[in-house]
Amino acid sequence: MITEDKIQINETLADLYSDAKYDMIKAMKSIAKSVFKPIQPSDFKDVYLSISKEQGEDLVELIKQNNIQNIVEFGTSFGISTLFLAKGIIETGGHIITTELIDSKAKSAIENFKKAGVNNLIEVRVGDAKETLKNHKQPIDLLLLDGWKDLYLTIFQILESNFHNNTLIYVDNADMVETKAFLQTVSKNTKYKLQSQHQGKVVLISIKK
Numbered sequence: 308m309i310t311e312d313k314i315q316i317n318e319t320l321a322d323l324y325s326d327a328k329y330d331m332i333k334a335m336k337s338i339a340k341s342v343f344k345p346i347q348p349s350d351f352k353d354v355y356l357s358i359s360k361e362q363g364e365d366l367v368e369l370i371k372q373n374n375i376q377n378i379v380e381f382g383t384s385f386g387i388s389t390l391f392l393a394k395g396i397i398e399t400g401g402h403i404i405t406t407e408l409i410d411s412k413a414k415s416a417i418e419n420f421k422k423a424g425v426n427n428l429i430e431v432r433v434g435d436a437k438e439t440l441k442n443h444k445q446p447i448d449l450l451l452l453d454g455w456k457d458l459y460l461t462i463f464q465i466l467e468s469n470f471h472n473n474t475l476i477y478v479d480n481a482d483m484v485e486t487k488a489f490l491q492t493v494s495k496n497t498k499y500k501l502q503s504q505h506q507g508k509v510v511l512i513s514i515k516k
């Protein structure tokens with residue numbers, strides 16, 4: 308049972324965002340390494356790579372306005388985006404499944420969810436999303452794609468049978484080359500409608516009515 312006085316989402320998010328500048332420096336160092344070898348998720352094991360506060364608050368509104376309850380997230384990292392999702396589903400009575408490849412990141416995220424008082428609303432699946440989500444057989448109201456971009460299409464296809472008429476797919480980093488290729492493939496299916504947001508950083512996919 309969640310009681311108002313135990314919920315500390317805003318405080319937890321404020322602490323995490325206060326590290327944001329330092330996080331950017333760590334991210335730049337990890338990217339620099341990719342000059343010498345192909346970039347790996349483990350190169351970013353200490354880096355948040357999170358959505359912005361503005362995106363987070365928009366997600367909260369999206370969840371409330373559409374009465375979204377069943378959320379699946381690809382790419383937990385330290386749990387910043389998941390905390391915004393939790394802020395939304397507290398209002399709608401929903402639940403979140405989120406998945407993260409790097410064990411230490413998943414552990415930190417769980418600590419952050421406990422600190423925020425919302426860990427009982429969030430199931431964290433540790434491992435490769437291709438495995439952790441492959442047997443998912445429950446309706447999805449919102450899918451947040453924010454893991455490695457070359458897997459967006461695979462994860463979308465693994466979960467597509469769980470979409471319904473009101474499902475929304477929130478695609479972060481829509482302006483990256485691999486994401487553009489994914490969006491182009493999805494846009495060929497006339498069933499889907501794509502809306503660009505946040506100056507092209509985000510695309511929201513919905514099902515045409």
Ligand SMILES: C[S@@+](CC[C@H](N)C(=O)[O-])C[C@H]1O[C@@H](n2cnc3c(N)ncnc32)[C@H](O)[C@@H]1O
Pocket residue numbers: 348349355356357358381382383384385386387388389406407408409412434435436437453454455458
């Ligand atoms: C951009 S970050 C996620 C940021 C997070 N959504 C936020 O806004 O706070 C992407 C995360 O996806 C994880 N990831 C990459 N490949 C993955 C895979 N195959 N399965 C699960 N997680 C993966 C990375 O380790 C990284 O932590």
